[in-house]
Amino acid sequence: MKQIRFLLPLLFANLAIAQYNTTGELTEANINGLHEIRLPNEIRSFSNKDLSDFRIFDSKGKEVPYFIRKKGKLLRTNEYATFKIVSKTVLKDTSSSIIFENPFKTIKQFVLSVANYSGSKTFKLSGSNNREEWFGILNNGALSNLHDAKGISVDKTITFPQCAYRYLKIVFNDKNSLPINVLKIGSISNNAIHRALxxxxxxxxxxxxxxxxxxxxxxxxxxxxxxxxxxxxxxxxxxxxxxxxxxxxxxxxxxxxxxxxxxxxxxxxxxxxxxxxxxxxxxxxxxxxxxxxxxxxxxxxxxxxxxxxxKPLYIITTLNKNEHYSIKTGSKTAKAPEYDLSFFRNNISEDLPSVEIKEIVKQKTPQDLVKKESLWQKPWFMWSCIIITGLVILFFISNLVKDLKKE
Structure with missing residues (x-):
């Protein structure tokens, strides 16, 4: 009786493992942290419609939390176009100026990429077509919050009345503060492209x-x-x-x-x-x-x-470098997992490193296996039996008729 009690948990454990009929491996992650996995067709075909049976396991067999992400039809990208800087001039304790070319027919804003700076800065903006005669555009410009807590630079958009000057000059007031380091000047364009299906x-x-x-x-x-x-x-x-x-x-x-x-x-x-x-x-x-x-x-x-x-679906999960991960799916009885990670889905960037699912294998279930027909189930055998039976019946009938005639 004790042996039976010991074997029962093992039996149920084996049944639990057997219910996942599809397995796969993840390609190796190059860094530690959040990753994106684009689900292949096979995984979605072999899984439940809501992917409630999808699981990720590490090398120790421990479940790895994840959440499912759908992406919009449009992929929005920001492209930074850098303007040509013609000259930079610094007058110590007075001012610093930058002259750059306007690549457009008309312009009403540009973006300054500034190295982190603690403080604010005032400036003037002027325009010229020959770099000799300058005309005012913006007289009392101001920049503030010139630092990024997560990076080493910050982008600041400067907006002004639309103009068509070939050259623009920005002059910073450095009388009461140190000059700022302008890394580049340009424009950011927002593009939207259809996300590939x-x-x-x-x-x-x-x-x-x-x-x-x-x-x-x-x-x-x-x-x-x-x-x-x-x-x-x-x-x-x-x-x-x-x-x-x-x-x-x-x-x-x-x-x-x-x-x-x-x-x-x-x-x-x-x-x-x-x-x-x-x-x-x-x-x-x-x-x-x-x-x-x-x-x-x-x-x-x-x-x-x-x-x-x-439409593609993505799995977002945290992976470690040099760790081996596997996936299991294909269970009609599995319930959708509840992981803490899904609570933070809206705070997680869409720009993540990616890994892939490889070596997808589906174990054949009894329904998938082609049942072997027994000899007696084969059509030719059944017809042979019918013919033989018919001949035997005819033989007995003919003998019976002969016997009746003799009488």
């Missing part, structure tokens, strides 16, 4: 022409259930077209105690030669879909490609 590669694409219905049907299959958020069509003919498109999957339902298969609509849109051929659709999680195009009396569309995309 993650491509999903189909396993097969089969096209059928439904002549009676005047439709084209494209059956697309994936190796596993995939998350699809966007579809792109590349049409090469005809030149002009306007077609209704429906995406659906085959599903089953019970109607009047009978199970029937029906087309479950997933998305609907229109292909038009004058619009972009990229469509954002309600999220699809399927391993088999059908794309049905309504042709009416027009010629069929010819595609060079149909591409599928999903």
């Amino acid at each position: 993650q491509i999903v590669t189909p396993q097969t694409k089969t096209t059928s022409e439904l002549i009676q219905e005047k439709k084209t049907q494209i059956h697309v299959t994936f190796k596993n259930k995939e998350v699809i958020n966007q579809i792109q069509f590349k049409v090469i003919a005809p030149e002009f077209f306007n077609r209704n498109v429906i995406i659906y999957t085959k599903s089953s339902r019970v109607v009047k105690h009978k199970t029937e298969v029906y087309n479950k609509e997933l998305a609907r849109f229109r292909l038009n030669s004058e619009t972009e051929m990229i469509f954002n659709i309600p999220e699809i999680i399927e391993d088999s879909i059908y794309i049905e195009i309504e042709n009416k009396d027009s010629n069929n569309l010819t595609f060079s490609d149909i591409r599928f995309f999903q």
